[in-house]
Amino acid sequence: MDRTKIIRSAIKKSICALTAAALFLSALVFCAPAAYAGTDKNGTVNSANANLRERPSTASNVIVKLEAGAGVSVLGEETDGWYKVGYENQTGYVRACFIDVMVTGLNDPAVIMMDSPLFKDHDAAGEIAATLPANTQVTVTGSFGSLYQIKTGSRSGYVLKSSVHKYRxxxxxxxxxxxxxxxxxxxxxxxxxxxxxxxxxxxxxxxxxxxxxxxxxxxxxxxxxxxxxxxxxKVSPNITTMATGMRGQAVAAVQLALKRKGFFYPAANGVYGNATRTAVKKFQEMMGLPADGIAGPQTLLLLLGSDGAARLWYNYRDSMPAQKPQKNGKVWLVDWFGGMDKLLKKFDTFEVIDVRTGIHWEMERFGGVTALWHADVCPMTKSDTAAMKKAWGGEFNSSRRPVWIKYGGKYYAASLMGFVHNTSPIKDNGMDGQVCLHFRGSRIHAKPGHIDEAHQACIWEAFSKASKLDDYIAAGKV
The missing domain is CATH 2.30.30.40 (SH3 Domains)
Known part of the structure; x- marks a missing residue:
């Protein structure tokens, strides 16, 4: 036999050997018991009427009838009343009501509501290790059918779920x-x-x-x-409410507080968007507050405490880089310095529209010693003052509110403070003083030359909610 034939013969023998080995291994894999690694949940069949079926339907073929007490591996979560399970060498579906699932790894505080037996094992008909009196504080560490696995002090065992109140x-x-x-x-x-x-x-x-x-x-x-x-x-009405569209350090502080309490999981980016609104709603639901996703004084008080809520807006900037005017829908975002301070002149009148309510009124700008920092303004008439007071909930205070300023046929994002101070040049308008109107980058009285975070956050809210202005206009509200 020449060298070429010898090589070909050897290759054929190798291929045959490899094929046989592969078939043998595949047979082993096919015949081996199923391994259900990766699941941390075991279950026990609680009924003699349980069937393992090919598909999650009572019309599906029965693979095998399961005996009460049989152990299964639960492969995934319950879906439409069925569990996918592994039993001996087979996989199929069982009605969820026929399986008691053991869940471990819980760490939930709870209280025993009535005198209750503490079972040694997960069997309500089994041995009782002790009796736990009502009001016993426990930690729920697992769940099995109608029982919770609990621990209290040095004791552990199982109690009926009906006797436990879980809480946070x-x-x-x-x-x-x-x-x-x-x-x-x-x-x-x-x-x-x-x-x-x-x-x-x-x-x-x-x-x-x-x-x-x-x-x-x-x-x-x-x-x-x-x-x-x-x-x-009991909370000060002077705390500025937070809502979607706001940006800044104060928003980041609220996000971090929500994160610490387990309601917010993304990064604290300082933008009050949908994720923050959803987290605030969940927190409000937990606290028994109206769940609107708007962080008002009551929400901020419970989230941050009285000191934290009061100091939330104690953030100031020394400067803000100038930017070109931006437009979102009908709303313009224009810097105060070199922009609105030149456009909105002394004794000009304009319309103010409250972003959150659509309430609107007329105001006038006038001068003063700090006229260069922001606009000192006052309502034109008693009815204008009444409308503004209504937007503030019936009482003026130093909280800021996002507003749109309609001037020269255009709308501008701004923030208005409700603290009435000094004097008003307009007599008999119902306001014994003036209030401050701010635009992007304008500065405040209290910290001369500083930029107030609360005002800037409200300005961002007004700018971002241009679609709400469209809704008000379409409804004939403004």
Whole structure:
């Protein structure tokens, strides 16, 4: 046999050997028991009527009938009432109600609501290790069917879910007022608990913490629980409300506070967008506040505390780089220096439109010793003053609000402060003084020569919400 034939024969033998080995290995893989690595959930069949089916449907073929107590591997989350499971060498689907799933890795605070047996194992008919009295504080570490796995002190075991109240505690420690009459103060955070007293509208309480929308309060020397929506917190109206469209250091501070409390996960970028609005809504729902996604004084108080809320806007800039005018829809963003300070002249009148409500009124610019820093303005008539006061909730204060200024047929993004000070050149207009109107880069009185973050954030809100102006115009509101 020549050398070429010998080589070809050797190659054929090698190919045959490799093919046989591959077939042998594939047979081993096919016949080997299924491995369900990657899942951290095991389940137990709780019924003698459970079937493992080919597809998640009762019309699907039955692979095998499962015995009560059989162990399975749960492969993924429940979908449309079915679990995909692994059982012995087979994979299929079982009705979720027939599987008790063991979930581990939880770390949730909870309280035992009534005297409850602590089972040694995940079997409600099994051995009882102890009896936990009502109000025992526990940590839920897992879940199995109708039972929670818990630990309290040195003890651990299983209790019925029906006897456990899971909650998330957020500290408050603020003075508050009851908003309705006939509100019951209860011993525990549930409506079946003993009533310690009944409060009238306007009653003063100290709110300590909140858990699952129940506020722990002290009232007339007694400490108990009331629902969060019956509480109004005492907070200064001077705190500037935050809403979508705002930007700056104060927004970043709110995002970080939400992140610390577990409501916000993206980076704190200082932009009040949809992610921040959603996080604020979730926080408001937890605290029993109206969930509108707007961070008003009550929300900021509970999120940051009284000192943090009061100091939220204590951020100032020494300078802001000039930029060319920008336009978003009908709204212009124009610098104060070299822009609006030249355009809006002394004694010019203009229309002011409140961004958040659509309330509008007429105002006039006039001069003063600080006229170069921003625009000193006042309403034209008593009805204009009344409209402005309505936008501020019925009482003037130093909070800032985003506004559009309509002047010369164009709309400009601005911020108006509601603090009335000094004097007004217009008599009998209902305002005994003046207020300050700010544009991009304008400066304030309190920190001479500094740029106020609250005003700049409101200006950004006014600029970013140009579509809202279109809605107001289309509805004939402005």
């Amino acid at each position: 505690i957020i500290s408050i420690e603020q003075k508050a007022t009851v908003k309705a009459s006939g509100v019951n103060l209860r011993k525990e955070p549930n409506t079946d608990s003993e009533i310690l007293g009944t409060m009238t509208k306007g009653a003063s309480v100290v709110a300590h913490s909140i858990q699952d929308q129940w506020i722990k309060v002290t009232y007339s020397g007694k400490t108990g629980y009331i629902k969060g929506n019956f509480i109004s917190y």
